[in-house]
Ligand SMILES: Nc1ncnc2c1ncn2[C@@H]1O[C@H](COP(=O)(O)OP(=O)(O)OP(=O)(O)O)[C@@H](O)[C@H]1O
């Protein structure tokens with residue numbers, strides 16, 4: 034068998050390699066990154082009653098000067114001036130923060146219980162947490178409407194047990210409470226799984242060692258278990274916090290008229306008022322608000338991988 | 339006890355022939371991972387049909403050297419010549435080398451048969467020929483009955499033999515074996531060592547083997563290279579490596595040895611008929627019959643293997659041997675040998691090994707006995723490095 | 724022990740919370756009465772009306788096609804991305820690349836949807852079936868990449884090296900060695916991609932056009948008009964399909980597991 038020429042084989046491997054990297058790379062640049070530049074550009078243009086309903090700021094990439102001179106930050110001025118938008122942003126962040134706390138409080142004991150279960154049933158438990166996630170998000174939110182409606186099943190149940198008079202009704206539907214219930218319900222698997230992953234890795238003998246050194250179980254939890262699960266806490270919190278901030282379906286279906294969330298506002302600007310530039314400006318500011326959490330998330334993921 | 343031995347091992351020493359062309363040549367090879375130098379300016383020749391071993395502590399660069407030859411890593415500097423041709427840039431699948439992996443790397447989704455046939459299929463051999471060769475290979479490693487099994491249906495030793503069959507199936511010009519027998523028990527390992535040697539001689543292949551087992555290296559190799567931290571310290575035949583190590587490192591790494599640091603007190607001219615060199619080791623004076631570059635006053639080490647040291651209760655009469663006096667501190671019974679650990683009068687410790695020739699000894703040496711350790715002038719070594 | 728009773732309680736409550744709404748929804752899809760709160764007896768009535776609801780059926784068909792196409796495309800691209808991330812070490816722009824893989828996982832859907840729509844408008848593409856497919860491919864490929872990446876990280880590289888060493892070129896090595904061995908992860912990635920596509924309302928709403936109404940869009944518009952048992956019925960069917968898929972998949976892995984254990988026992992019994 035002769036030794037082949039130096040370059041050709043390597044070259045072929047190299048070409049395949051370039052292809053494997055370049056295809057998904059270019060796809061994401063075109064369909065994920067480029068749109069952000071476009072959204073930014075359109076957020077700086079004026080509304081028009083046409084299709085597309087905006088007047089472009091510039092055509093062609095030569096007209097940089099035109100572009101700069103025509104830049105129009107009126108959408109941003111409008112957004113920051115109108116207290117409604119400011120309130121919507123703040124309210125979104127507040128709801129996302131509270132929901133994340135609730136998710137942690139509910140998800141942590143579940144994840145801990147799963148991690149402490151016997152090894153043979155753990156895969157089943159994980160499966161059971163994932164299964165609802167496979168069913169449609171929309172359906173899961175929809176299921177709660179039937180429960181929370183004033184004449185819904187919760188009212189029925191409470192009346193049946195006698196906690197509520199036959200004339201009273203549960204007033205949760207179309208309030209922030211319903212939004213919290215919907216969010217916690219929909220995002221629980223996203224919180225439980227990273228927590229479980231962190232807790233499950235933990236060596237049981239650590240706690241035994243702590244007990245052996247005179248640390249009582251509850252204190253051992255705070256001194257050993259919790260600090261070691263922090264990567265899971267951060268990952269789970271970010272996976273929940275970021276998308277909740279921009280959530281649309283839950284506040285729209287379960288929330289009331291006074292439930293302010295920026296995802297809903299964006300949707301209304303876009304589909305209702307057909308104000309694309311303003312919707313784009315709303316999205317740009319939301320993105321800026323979320324840059325830091327997204328970066329925390331990315332860092333966390335890199336550490337895990 | 340009717341195991342048929344292969345043909346008598348031929349006399350084989352192309353490395354002593356200056357006109358012989360090396361089959362594989364590592365030429366000033368350096369390999370860096372980031373700032374870490376795994377292989378450092380290493381030059382090594384390996385000849386056709388040679389059974390060559392790499393020996394050295396964990397992390398010294400043995401696997402890295404092999405992976406460069408197989409084509410999985412490119413040297414940072416230097417070149418590798420195969421039959422005189424630089425093979426830089428030739429991808430692994432075009433190199434006439436095959437490797438038996440430390441982890442076996444058997445394809446878990448293919449049967450034993452398919453695993454062995456894999457390499458042959460790549461050469462687009464006719465089906466019949468592949469089947470015949472697979473059968474031959476499986477017969478060679480005595481796995482004919484396991485052809486249809488998947489790797490996870492095999493025991494560790496069987497897997498190892500499949501890996502061997504797979505890497506041999508293509509009759510590579512060079513077979514690279516990275517700790518091939520590590521997973522086997524001592525008996526099976528010895529058997530396989532002889533099988534490997536038979537295969538190598540019968541098929542006329544060149545073998546490059548990495549092992550942690552010195553005895554294994556001694557048994558199978560034509561030559562051994564002892565490596566340390568990315569450099570080769572000595573390349574020689576097993577006997578030379580053992581009897582004439584070129585440095586404290588090799589002497590200490592291979593087998594058991596007593597080493598004493600000292601200074602050259604006199605060389606041949608000053609010594610008359612006996613010993614070539616006299617060394618003063620902190621009060622103990624030893625003489626060694628050896629060609630040596632050392633001059634009076636040089637710091638050197640004196641070394642002698644325990645089995646060359648005789649132990650006796652009586653003072654030797656012959657003044658031509660080296661002798662030291664001490665007390666038996668400990669005795670290690672190894673079955674075929676007993677090792678006596680003797681505390682010399684100045685507090686230093688020396689070991690002497692004695693074959694247990696007969697079951698009953700009249701006057702056994704035991705703990706606390708005062709004894710004399712003696713060894714002839716040609717038993718010891720002067721190590722200058 | 725006390726903590727184990729605590730754990731059992733937590734798990735019971737947690738799973739009750741997760742499953743009760745879904746169970747209720749399924750039960751009420753068989754309710755003869757239109758009212759959610761009144762049990763009018765068992766009936767398949769809503770499954771029949773659902774079946775004859777042309778709009779709903781069309782939407783289901785569009786969704787299935789979008790799901791199949793985008794999941795398949797996303798799986799191909801995502802697997803390539805995972806290979807690039809795990810296998811190809813450093814290449815220019817690797818940081819950006821891994822950023823682009825992770826960001827879509829958490830990016831609020833309204834942002835992704837809107838930005839993609841604006842891209843399609845800027846490119847002058849007619850919105851419809853294909854724009855939804857492209858949009859779904861883009862975000863599902865990232866999930867697939869994550870799933871496949873975690874499998875590749877535990878993949879023994881010497882298997883690929885052994886194939887190369889035996890003369891198999893890289894592309895062929897991928898198809899003969901790597902792909903068969905990571906296939907379960909690729910399938911899991913595909914299933915995840917398919918359900919995500921099936922599930923998506925927001926991104927589809929932004930990027931769709933005339934004639935390409937997907938099931939979630941249809942369901943959403945009906946839900947806004949109030950709860951109807953017809954929606955319960957179609958949701959139940961969706962849940963049923965997904966559950967069957969997941970159960971088949973997990974049974975498959977369980978069977979493979981059992982076979983492996985069996986094989987290992989066999990290996991121990993046979994003398995070497
Ligand atoms: N891909 C790599 N990146 C960084 N360092 C590496 C890499 N491969 C090997 N090394 C380093 O190079 C050195 C030599 O490694 P090598 O695997 O050749 O050792 P070895 O002699 O085969 O050891 P062992 O006997 O334990 O198998 C080690 O210190 C190792 O950490």
Ligand SMILES: [Mg+2]
Nearest residue numbers: 400401402516
């Ligand atoms: Mg090694």
